[in-house]
Amino acid sequence: MSNALEQQIAFIIEIDKLKQVLRQTLLTDSSRRENSAEHSWHIALMAVILQEYAPPEVDILHAIKLLLIHDLVEIDAGDTFCYDDRGNLDKAEREIKAAERLFGLLPPVQGQQLRQLWDEYEAQETIDSRYAKALDCLQPVLHNQQTQGGTWKLHGVTRDRIMKRISAVKEGAPRLWPFVLQLLDDCEKAGYFRV
Amino acid sequence: MSNALEQQIAFIIEIDKLKQVLRQTLLTDSSRRENSAEHSWHIALMAVILQEYAPPEVDILHAIKLLLIHDLVEIDAGDTFCYDDRGNLDKAEREIKAAERLFGLLPPVQGQQLRQLWDEYEAQETIDSRYAKALDCLQPVLHNQQTQGGTWKLHGVTRDRIMKRISAVKEGAPRLWPFVLQLLDDCEKAGYFRV
Numbered sequence: 187m188s189n190a191l192e193q194q195i196a197f198i199i200e201i202d203k204l205k206q207v208l209r210q211t212l213l214t215d216s217s218r219r220e221n222s223a224e225h226s227w228h229i230a231l232m233a234v235i236l237q238e239y240a241p242p243e244v245d246i247l248h249a250i251k252l253l254l255i256h257d258l259v260e261i262d263a264g265d266t267f268c269y270d271d272r273g274n275l276d277k278a279e280r281e282i283k284a285a286e287r288l289f290g291l292l293p294p295v296q297g298q299q300l301r302q303l304w305d306e307y308e309a310q311e312t313i314d315s316r317y318a319k320a321l322d323c324l325q326p327v328l329h330n331q332q333t334q335g336g337t338w339k340l341h342g343v344t345r346d347r348i349m350k351r352i353s354a355v356k357e358g359a360p361r362l363w364p365f366v367l368q369l370l371d372d373c374e375k376a377g378y379f380r381v
Numbered sequence: 382m383s384n385a386l387e388q389q390i391a392f393i394i395e396i397d398k399l400k401q402v403l404r405q406t407l408l409t410d411s412s413r414r415e416n417s418a419e420h421s422w423h424i425a426l427m428a429v430i431l432q433e434y435a436p437p438e439v440d441i442l443h444a445i446k447l448l449l450i451h452d453l454v455e456i457d458a459g460d461t462f463c464y465d466d467r468g469n470l471d472k473a474e475r476e477i478k479a480a481e482r483l484f485g486l487l488p489p490v491q492g493q494q495l496r497q498l499w500d501e502y503e504a505q506e507t508i509d510s511r512y513a514k515a516l517d518c519l520q521p522v523l524h525n526q527q528t529q530g531g532t533w534k535l536h537g538v539t540r541d542r543i544m545k546r547i548s549a550v551k552e553g554a555p556r557l558w559p560f561v562l563q564l565l566d567d568c569e570k571a572g573y574f575r576v
Contacts, residue, residue: 187559195523195560198430199409201426202524202527204419206408206410206412213400214397215398215401223418224419227425228418230445231449231450236393247442247445250445251429328390329397
C-alpha cells in the first residue's frame with residue numbers, strides 16, 4: 187500500500203471517533219443526545235434538501251464538504267455548547283490544535299486542503315460557509331422544537347441568546363429566515379424557552 | 382411557510398430516525414454498534430478523502446448524494462445484515478415500500494429526484510453508484526479489522542462470503558482493490574474470520 191493511502195486509511199479510522207462526541211442536542215424523540223457524526227450527516231443532507239433556498243451562487247458540493255468536516259476537531263477538543271460562555275473562551279485554541287493533529291494525519295497536500303476547508307468554515311467569510319453554518323444552526327432549533335424546548339429548557343436559554351445564535355440563518359440562507367422567525371414565535375408561545 | 386418548505390422540514394425531522402437504526406458493524410473501539418446515520422456520514426467523507434482512487438469519470442457530488450440517502454429506507458425497513466440470507470429475501474420489497482413513504486413526504490418533484498437517486502444506487506449500473514457502493518462495502522471491512530474480526534467473528538462469516546461482498550470495491554474503485562486484498566490477507570493471518 188502506498189504511503190499516501192496508508193495515511194488516508196489511518197485518517198478514516200481515526201475519524202470514527204466523532205461518533206462518540208456527544209452534543210447537547212437531543213434526538214427528536216428525546217431518547218438520547220445526538221453525536222457529532224450523525225449531526226454532520228443530517229445537515230449535509232439538509233444542504234441538498236434545502237438547496238432551493240440557498241443563495242444561487244452557493245457551490246453545493248463545497249458546502250457539503252464544509253459540513254462533513256466542520257466538526258472533526260471535536261474529536262480532540264470536544265463539543266463546546268454554543269451557550270457555554272466559559273467553554274467558548276478557549277474553544278478556538280483547542281480546536282486549532284486539534285485541526286493540526288487530525289489533518290496532519292493525511293498526506294500533506296490533502297491535509298492542507300481539508301485544513302483550508304475547516305478554516306473557511308470557521309472564518310465565515312464565504313457564501314458557501316455561511317450557507318453551511320445556517321444549516322448547522324437551524325437543525326438544533328428543529329430538534330429543540332420537537333423536544334418541547336429540549337436543551338433550551340435544560341439550560342434556561344433565553345430568546346435573546348437564541349436569536350443571536352440563529353441569526354446565522356439570516357446571513358447564510360435569508361430565504362429561510364421568515365420560517366425561522368415563525369418557528370421561534372411558535373416555540374415562544376408554547377413556552378419552550380425563557381423570554 | 383410555503384407548503385413545499387413545510388414538507389421539506391417534515392422530511393428533515395423524519396429522517397432523524399435513521400440515527401436509531403443500528404447496523405451490525407461495531408465502532409472501531411468495539412464500544413457499541415454503529416447507526417446508519419453516522420455510517421452514512423463516514424462513507425460520504427470517505428468519498429472525498431479517497432476521490433483520487435475513484436474512476437476519473439465519477440461525479441463526486443452525485444456519489445455523495447447517493448451515499449447520504451442510500452440508507453434512508455432503513456427507517457422503515459431496518460438494516461438488513463449483508464450476510465443474513467433470510468432477511469435479504471424480502472429486503473427489496475420492504476425497502477421499496479419505505480422509499481415510497483419517505484420520499485413521498487417531500488414535494489413531488491423533489492421526492493421523485495431523491496427516489497431516482499435511491500433507485501440508481503440500488504441498480505448499481507452507473508459509475509457513481511458503483512463508487513458509492515465500494516465505499517459502503519469497504520468501511521465495515523476497516524471496522525472489522527480494527528475490532529479483531531468484529532461482526533465476521535460474531536456471525537462466523539467465511540472468507541468466500543467476504544470476498545463476494547467486497548468485490549464491490551473491485552467494481553467501483555478498482556484502484557483500491559490491491560489494498561483490500563492485502564487487508565483481507567492480513568485479517569486472515571490474524572484469524573479474524575473463518576477460512
